Amino acid sequence: MAHYRASDSKRGAVPEVPGERSVLDSLTVLVSLYEQPEKPSNALDFLKQQLGAAGEEMEETQALRQELARLTEQCEVLGEENKDLRSRLQRYEPAPDAPPPAAE
Structure with missing residues (x-):
């Protein structure tokens, strides 16, 4: 007896990765x-913004810019202290290459 099996419409389709946009999008x-x-x-x-990658990157970029400003300021303070x-x-x-003071 032959068994009939309905064709699977998703057969051969590439499964979507959760959180990823499709090629069509x-x-x-x-x-x-x-x-x-x-x-x-x-x-x-524009593409980053439309694909949703800009929001996360902008937050990370802003945090990195703030850290850079803080570290730059700290470097200037340490340079002045040095x-x-x-x-x-x-x-x-005395400097190491300067002659020793003359003894009297």
């Missing part, structure tokens, strides 16, 4: 870029 974004009356100045930023300490050290210790 990505192409739709490209079409929307093409149809824009005024093209954005930065197409890459310069001050070097000048104070020069007053108390």
Whole structure:
């Protein structure tokens, strides 16, 4: 007796990865870029924003910019402190290549 098996419509289809956009969604974004009356100045930023990657990246970028500003300020403060300490050290210790003071 032959058994009839209905064809599986999803057979051979590539399963979608959760959290990932499909190729069709990505192409739709490209079409929307093409149809824009005024093209954005930065197409890459437009694509990132439309695909949803811009939000996470912007938050991370903002945090990194804040950390960079803090570290730059700290580096300047430490540079000034280093310069001050070097000048104070020069007053108390002669340079290593300077001749020793003459004994009387």
